[in-house]
Amino acid sequence: MIALAIVGVALAVLMPWLGDGLAGSRRMQAEVEATILADSALETIGVAAPLADGQEEDQRKGLFDIRATVKRYQPAEGLAESVGYVVPYEVSATVSWQEGPRRRWVTLRTLRLGAPR
Numbered sequence: 001m002i003a004l005a006i007v008g009v010a011l012a013v014l015m016p017w018l019g020d021g022l023a024g025s026r027r028m029q030a031e032v033e034a035t036i037l038a039d040s041a042l043e044t045i046g047v048a049a050p051l052a053d054g055q056e057e058d059q060r061k062g063l064f065d066i067r068a069t070v071k072r073y074q075p076a077e078g079l080a081e082s083v084g085y086v087v088p089y090e091v092s093a094t095v096s097w098q099e100g101p102r103r104r105w106v107t108l109r110t111l112r113l114g115a116p117r
Contacts, residue, residue, distance in 0.1 A: 027099065027104075030097060030099065030104070031104070031106060033064070034064055034095040034096075034097065034104075034105070034106040035095075035106050035108070037061060037064055037066055037093075037095045038066070038093040038094065038095045038106055038107070038108040039093075039108060041057070041059070041066050041068045041093035041095075042068070042091055042092075042093045042108055042110055044068075045057070045068050045070060045091050045093075045112075046070070046089075046091070046112060046114065050114055050115055051070050051089045051091070051112060051114035051115075052070060053070065053071055053072040053089070054070070054071065055069065055070040056068070056069050056070075057069075063097050063098065064095050064096070064097050065095070065096045065097070066093065066094070066095050067093070067094045067095075067096075068091070068092070068093045068094075069091070069092050069093075070089050070090070070091050071089065071090050072087060072088075072089055072090075073087075073088035073089055073090045073111055075088075085115070085116075086113040086114060086115065086116070087113070087114060087115075087116045088111050088112070088113060088114075089111065089112050089113075089114050090109060090110075090111055091109070091110050091111070091112050092107060092108065092109040092110075093107070093108050094106070094107040095107075
């Protein structure tokens with residue numbers, strides 16, 4: 001009987017830690033899935049149509065909201081802007097989702113060369 005009471009108290013103490021571990025695992029799984037979706041969105045931008053400054057695409061996949069944007073890359077001060085046959089564009093994809101009371105997100109960015117517009 002005493003052993004059962006000790007096991008019950010031990011489990012009561014350990015339960016919050018076990019719950020935190022499961023929540024952390026779910027959070028990590030959501031972050032991995034969001035990163036894969038963001039990478040996929042980056043891969044599709046500029047494939048069907050040429051890159052254009054101000055281009056935006058919104059999608060929803062399950063509990064994830066995906067927003068991909070394209071804007072002409074503005075170099076740091078003192079660097080000359082590209083002129084010629086290609087110009088750099090900053091392409092970004094943000095995937096967000098609701099996790100309890102918090103909104104979480106993952107953003108990936110890359111530079112791509114495209115035709116000047």
